[in-house]
Structures are given as C-alpha cells and as structure tokens.
Amino acid sequence: MFDIQPLPAPVAPDLLALLCQAEPATIGHVRHTGFMDPGMRGLLSGHRIAGTAVTIRCFGPDTTIVHYALGKLRAGDVLVIDRAGDHRHAACGGGVAYAAREAGCLGIIIDGMATDIDELRDYGVPVWARGLSPVTGKRLFLHGEFCTPVSCGGVTVTPGDAILADENGVLVLKAHEITAAANRAIEMQQAEKKTLARIKAGERMPDINGTNARIAEIVATQK
Numbered sequence: 001m002f003d004i005q006p007l008p009a010p011v012a013p014d015l016l017a018l019l020c021q022a023e024p025a026t027i028g029h030v031r032h033t034g035f036m037d038p039g040m041r042g043l044l045s046g047h048r049i050a051g052t053a054v055t056i057r058c059f060g061p062d063t064t065i066v067h068y069a070l071g072k073l074r075a076g077d078v079l080v081i082d083r084a085g086d087h088r089h090a091a092c093g094g095g096v097a098y099a100a101r102e103a104g105c106l107g108i109i110i111d112g113m114a115t116d117i118d119e120l121r122d123y124g125v126p127v128w129a130r131g132l133s134p135v136t137g138k139r140l141f142l143h144g145e146f147c148t149p150v151s152c153g154g155v156t157v158t159p160g161d162a163i164l165a166d167e168n169g170v171l172v173l174k175a176h177e178i179t180a181a182a183n184r185a186i187e188m189q190q191a192e193k194k195t196l197a198r199i200k201a202g203e204r205m206p207d208i209n210g211t212n213a214r215i216a217e218i219v220a221t222q223k
Contacts, residue, residue: 002065005147008160010052010076015178016162020050022185025168030184036153036170040109040128043117047126048166051078051106055152055159057145059084063091063137065144070096072146075104078163082150083112087130089137094119101125109163109170111152128170 028035054077058065069079079100081091092108094116100108107126113133114120120127147159155172157163162178164171173181198208206212 001143003145003148004068005145005159007054007072007074007147008052008158010074011160011162011175011178013076015175016050016052016076018182018186019162019164019173019178020048022164022182023048023168023189024164024166024171026185026188027164027171027181028169029188031181034155034172036109036128036155036172038169039130040111040153040170041130042165042167043114043120043127043129043132044124045167047107048164049078049106049126050162050164051076053078053080053157053159053161053163053172055080055082055145055147055150055157057082057084057148057150058091058137059143060086061089061137062140062142062144063089064139064141065146066091066096066137067139068144068146070099070103073100073103073105077103077105078165079105079108080150080152080157080163081108081110081112082145082152082157083110087112088133089113089135090115090133091137092127092129093136094123097125097127098123107163107165109152109165126165128165 056065056069090113091110092114110129114127114129149158162173
C-alpha cells in the first residue's frame, strides 16, 4: 500500500540562507529539542545544508518510494528517509544520490544505511546516515509513504520543516523558529571570534567567561 501526499510549500529562501549561516552545534548551546540523535552521521566532510524537508518512509528491502521521490524533488529540498527500523538495506547509493543532486536536492538524511561511499564522494552529495551497507534496497512495489510525517533520528519530521545539517549533526526546525534560532547562533559565533582573539592575546578562558569568578564565590560560601 502506498500513501502519496502532495509536496509541502518550500521554506522561504531568505530564511534558509539565514539558517545556513548558523552551526547546529552553536544552536545546541541554547536549544535542546529538534536534534537528531548522534547516530546520524555525515558521510561527507565539509558540507552544511539548510533546506526544506521532503519526507518518505520505506520498509525493509522495498525502496520503491525512494525512486518515486526522485521524480518530485525540487531545488532546495532535503530528502528525509524514515527506514521504519531497517538498518540492513541501503536506501541510497550512487545512482540515487546523483539523481537527487541533478533535481536540485541539497542532501539526503537516512535513518538507516547508505552505500556506494566512493560515488557519494565523487558526486559531492552530502548524505547523513547510520552507516554503510552493501545490501541494497530494491523496487518491490509493495508499500511506501511520500510526504507524510516521519520519524528520523528520534525526531518527528513534518513535510515542509526546515533541515539544518553539517558534520556535527542534524537539526529540524519549524519555519517560524528559524529567525530567532539562527540570529542567536550567528551572534554567538561572532562573539566567539572576539573571545578567541582575547585568548590568543594571553587571557584564559575561565577568566573571560566568568567561570573562575563564580567558582571563587561558591568556594567562599563553603568556608
């Protein structure tokens, strides 16, 4: 059985451009929800993407719905794949990644396995997955879901959510959350540059951030 829903409205390009300036790990200083679990690892280094989630769910060896999605992807989309617990069959290899890239897809997030790592590197397609497997999925035409709410990396992803991902991990945000989260992270990233300059000039981190002063206060009350 197949459940096929329409594509979501894309997240506004200006919001995605703002979001891509923020590092997930910086947002992680002030936010604790929406982050996929650490098992979701970037297979290619040096990539940060921010795009609109297009979701699919495929079961076991049947990856028919992955191929269906390749005909629907738009520029700026991120394909998010719920594998329904399957960690054996690869849902994405070189051919799928290449076709996704040519459709304008920014990257692929898989709660499961990928394959053809050399081809992924050659094509420059950023993929986040739980690992690699030589056992590939097949077009069995049994079942699949397109643009339904899914679970990926322990996070519920709704079609049209914003995805921010780099080597440190994957974050899912609602469009209305982007501005506050991104601006705060960018502000922190700029402040860190000033802190690093002070450290280079000879100051110590715990003096700059107040750790030493606060510990001294606590120790004084313990006497």
